[in-house]
Amino acid sequence: MKEQENSDADLSEQTSAEDIKLKIQQNPAEPKHERKHKTKPTAQPQKTAEHSSIEDIKTKLHKNPAEHKREQKTKQTHPAQETAEPSSFEDIKKKLQQNIAEPKREQKIPITGGDYIGTGVPGIDELFTLGIPKGSSVLVVGGPGSGKTIFCLQTLYQAAKAGEKVFYITLEESPDRLKSHMKDFGMHDIEELERKGKFLIKKFSPIDITRQIDAMLEQAKGELLIDLKPLLIPNSFEPDRVAVDSLSAIAAALFGKEESYRLYIEQLFTLLHETTATSFLISETPDPTQKLSVSGAEEFLADGVLIFYNVRHGNVRESAFEVLKMRGSGFKKKIVALQINAEDGIIVYPEQEVFTSI
Amino acid sequence: MSLANQIAENGTMIIISDESTYKATLKDTLKIATQDLCCYVTFNKTCSSLGDFFKKNGVPLKNVKFIDAITRTIKDVESTQDCTYISSPESLTELAIVLKKHLEFPFKYLIFDSVTDLITYADVNNVKKFIKSISYQCGEAKCKLILIAVENSDNKAMIRTLGTFVDATITYQKNQ
Numbered sequence: 001m002k003e004q005e006n007s008d009a010d011l012s013e014q015t016s017a018e019d020i021k022l023k024i025q026q027n028p029a030e031p032k033h034e035r036k037h038k039t040k041p042t043a044q045p046q047k048t049a050e051h052s053s054i055e056d057i058k059t060k061l062h063k064n065p066a067e068h069k070r071e072q073k074t075k076q077t078h079p080a081q082e083t084a085e086p087s088s089f090e091d092i093k094k095k096l097q098q099n100i101a102e103p104k105r106e107q108k109i110p111i112t113g114g115d116y117i118g119t120g121v122p123g124i125d126e127l128f129t130l131g132i133p134k135g136s137s138v139l140v141v142g143g144p145g146s147g148k149t150i151f152c153l154q155t156l157y158q159a160a161k162a163g164e165k166v167f168y169i170t171l172e173e174s175p176d177r178l179k180s181h182m183k184d185f186g187m188h189d190i191e192e193l194e195r196k197g198k199f200l201i202k203k204f205s206p207i208d209i210t211r212q213i214d215a216m217l218e219q220a221k222g223e224l225l226i227d228l229k230p231l232l233i234p235n236s237f238e239p240d241r242v243a244v245d246s247l248s249a250i251a252a253a254l255f256g257k258e259e260s261y262r263l264y265i266e267q268l269f270t271l272l273h274e275t276t277a278t279s280f281l282i283s284e285t286p287d288p289t290q291k292l293s294v295s296g297a298e299e300f301l302a303d304g305v306l307i308f309y310n311v312r313h314g315n316v317r318e319s320a321f322e323v324l325k326m327r328g329s330g331f332k333k334k335i336v337a338l339q340i341n342a343e344d345g346i347i348v349y350p351e352q353e354v355f356t357s358i
Numbered sequence: 359m360s361l362a363n364q365i366a367e368n369g370t371m372i373i374i375s376d377e378s379t380y381k382a383t384l385k386d387t388l389k390i391a392t393q394d395l396c397c398y399v400t401f402n403k404t405c406s407s408l409g410d411f412f413k414k415n416g417v418p419l420k421n422v423k424f425i426d427a428i429t430r431t432i433k434d435v436e437s438t439q440d441c442t443y444i445s446s447p448e449s450l451t452e453l454a455i456v457l458k459k460h461l462e463f464p465f466k467y468l469i470f471d472s473v474t475d476l477i478t479y480a481d482v483n484n485v486k487k488f489i490k491s492i493s494y495q496c497g498e499a500k501c502k503l504i505l506i507a508v509e510n511s512d513n514k515a516m517i518r519t520l521g522t523f524v525d526a527t528i529t530y531q532k533n534q
Contacts, residue, residue: 089395089420089421089423090439092395092423092463092464093423093439093440094439095463096423096439096442096459096460096463097437097438097439097442099459099462100437100442100456100459101437313448313480313481314446314448314479314480315431315446315448316445316446316448316449318449318450318451318452320451337451337454337455339452339455349455352451352454352455352458353451353454353487353491354451355450355451355454355480355484355487355488355491356450356451356481356484357481357483357484
């Protein structure tokens with residue numbers, strides 16, 4: 001009985017969300033405008049428009065601008081609190097299930113067409129002020145299973161969909177296997193993009209590259225200018241975006257020839273800077289908090305560094321993402337949550353801090 | 359003061375029980391919360407066994423949405439409209455992402471059953487960071503955060519620390 005009294009007392013002080021629900025329970029078919037009206041606080045019903053506007057002015061005059069901004073931001077952060085008019089709790093649960101299964105984010109930075117490009121990967125572009133400067137060479141660092149390959153496939157796929165020509169160089173997995181991965185992550189029309197000449201995937205053997213590097217180094221006899229272009233990019237194809245998967249595979253093939261690898265990497269970055277293509281070079285490293293690349297030079301030669309973490313704590317692993325460096329563009333310096341969703345691939349949550357020690 | 363009044367008066371709170379009063383705490387707290395939309399996060403029992411327990415004790419669940427951090431540690435299960443499953447109680451980031459989505463909807467109560475179970479799984483410092491963050495988000499979303507804690511001699515200090523992150527520390531008494 002006492003609880004019932006309390007509950008009644010609570011009802012007289014309903015918040016707008018409660019009002020919405022109460023109203024819906026009473027009459028789900030009630031017109032929208034009426035519902036909105038009743039969500040306003042009812043404590044001062046006699047307030048005139050003039051009176052409230054004077055109050056508004058007074059409030060605004062006394063309000064710190066930063067506070068005002070903060071308030072506006074809060075409103076943006078919780079749009080559903082302000083505008084949601086769910087017809088029932090069943091609808092709310094249905095929407096929640098959809099939102100959790102298929103999180104969608106607005107693409108704020110254009111994927112292509114400007115001096116700065118977007119990756120098209122949900123959440124990542126929100127970490128940049130303007131985007132990735134076109135033509136940058138970006139090192140994509142992470143341990144096994146952290147999402148490096150999916151990220152590169154996803155950004156190249158989105159770019160191809162937006163009209164760019166893209167080239168995926170694989171030194172490990174076969175093109176068929178990569179295409180199969182792409183389909184698993186919702187990139188079903190990859191073959192169509194291939195047919196249109198927008199997406200090219202080519203496998204190179206690291207051993208063949210090693211042999212060619214050795215031969216060229218022998219020919220050059222100490223000269224540093226080696227034309228690497230024929231090794232990687234076909235003359236007939238001028239890509240806007242390139243991914244190399246991975247530098248670690250080349251390093252493994254050149255095991256014991258560290259100097260050759262270093263020269264190759266220097267030449268590769270020189271070549272990539274000369275082209276207008278934006279490149280993503282994968283560096284696989286067991287622990288990105290300790291080491292970012294094989295030689296330790298890659299992260300200095302690259303214009304940008306993106307890190308994919310896959311941290312174990314207890315019996316689980318959690319993924320996280322960080323933009324460590326991006327020459328010519330502002331970015332948020334923080335480690336944020338990342339999820340790999342079976343249907344959508346990589347999703348980064350730019351506002352979500354990570355509750356694990358990295 | 360009754361439990362209902364204490365819950366009504368505070369935005370974020372920790373309700374302390376002991377092993378003998380734990381089940382009564384859950385039942386009485388949810389009875390109050392289920393008068394409105396309530397999101398119930400379990401780190402202790404599976405959503406299905408909790409559902410049985412509440413039904414047996416006459417607690418209506420029509421306004422309750424569960425988030426279950428236990429079941430997927432035992433078996434692979436797909437989320438439903440009534441329950442979202444997360445990988446493990448240790449997956450605090452995954453839970454935070456799911457909770458953020460829930461707080462975009464007009465839930466009036468968010469219940470953690472129990473914060474002391476959470477501490478047994480996840481790193482204490484991460485739990486503190488997590489609770490602080492969720493508490494802030496609940497405040498922004500005008501959702502009441504209720505942390506259930508089962509006190510024993512080992513976790514008293516930790517519960518006291520968590521008490522500093524919330525508006526009120528309530529000690530549960532039967533027939534409050």
